[in-house]
Amino acid sequence: PTANMLEPLIADSIDMVRKCVMYGLGINKSPASIPVLIKSLNDESFVVRLTAYDALVSIDSIAHTQIVAAMTNSKDQREHVLLLRLAGQLGISEAKNRIQESLLDSVSTVRGWAVWSLVRVGDKTAKSRIEKLSKFEQDVFVLSQIGEALSYLSTSKSDE
Numbered sequence: 311p312t313a314n315m316l317e318p319l320i321a322d323s324i325d326m327v328r329k330c331v332m333y334g335l336g337i338n339k340s341p342a343s344i345p346v347l348i349k350s351l352n353d354e355s356f357v358v359r360l361t362a363y364d365a366l367v368s369i370d371s372i373a374h375t376q377i378v379a380a381m382t383n384s385k386d387q388r389e390h391v392l393l394l395r396l397a398g399q400l401g402i403s404e405a406k407n408r409i410q411e412s413l414l415d416s417v418s419t420v421r422g423w424a425v426w427s428l429v430r431v432g433d434k435t436a437k438s439r440i441e442k443l444s445k446f447e448q449d450v451f452v453l454s455q456i457g458e459a460l461s462y463l464s465t466s467k468s469d470e
Contacts, residue, residue, distance in 0.1 A: 320346060325355035332358055336365025344373045348380045352389040363392055367399060374402045381408045391423050398427025406433050413439060418449035425455040429462050437463050 319331045332350055335343040347369075350362035366373050377396055384390040394412055397405035409431060412424035425443065428436045437460070444456045 314342075317346070320350070325353075325358055328353060328355065328358045329361045332361035332365050336361070336368045339369050339372070341369075341372050344369065344376045347373075348376060348389075348393075351392040352386045359388070359392060363396065366396055370400055374400065374404065378402060378404045378408065381405055387417055387420065391419050394420065394423040394427050398423070398430040401431055403431050403433075406431050409433070410435075410439065413443055418452050421447070421449070422452040422455040425452060425459050429459045429466075 316331045316334065319327055322328055322331075328350070332347065335347055344366070347362045347365050351359055351366075353359050353362065366377065377393060377400070381390070381393045381397065384393055390412075394405075394409060396402075397409060405427070409424050409428050410433070412420050413428065415421050415424065421443070425440055428439065433439075440456055440459050440463075444453070447453055447456065
């Protein structure tokens with residue numbers, strides 16, 4: 311019910327109003343608000359996008375299935391990047407295939423966050439995939455994520 315009550319405010323022209331709606335939906339943690347939060351990952355305002363992201367993090371496992379579905383259907387790069395990062399931050403193993411596909415994306419931001427996420431979802435092939443990518447990757451951001459990911463793998467228990 312809360313998501314429905316706040317729906318008119320989601321389209322408000324003032325980004326701080328939309329941000330407050332996202333914040334409230336995050337506090338409410340209602341499964342009904344997950345589609346609205348995911349859609350807001352593509353808001354024109356970064357403040358709204360990041361607040362929606364944080365709200366989805368707070369909802370966590372209840373949102374996993376819908377996050378994976380959104381990753382599959384995402385047409386927008388901005389939304390896709392945030393969904394990739396969410397999948398990694400929340401450790402959504404069901405997102406592995408989509409993350410692996412994103413390693414080959416033409417957009418460097420997508421590849422970089424795919425690297426970051428792959429090592430966090432328990433993918434046993436992560437190290438070899440990332441090392442393979444490092445052989446031909448040119449982008450500075452992606453290379454930095456590769457270095458961080460290999461470091462993460464060498465210090466985490468998930469690699470054992």
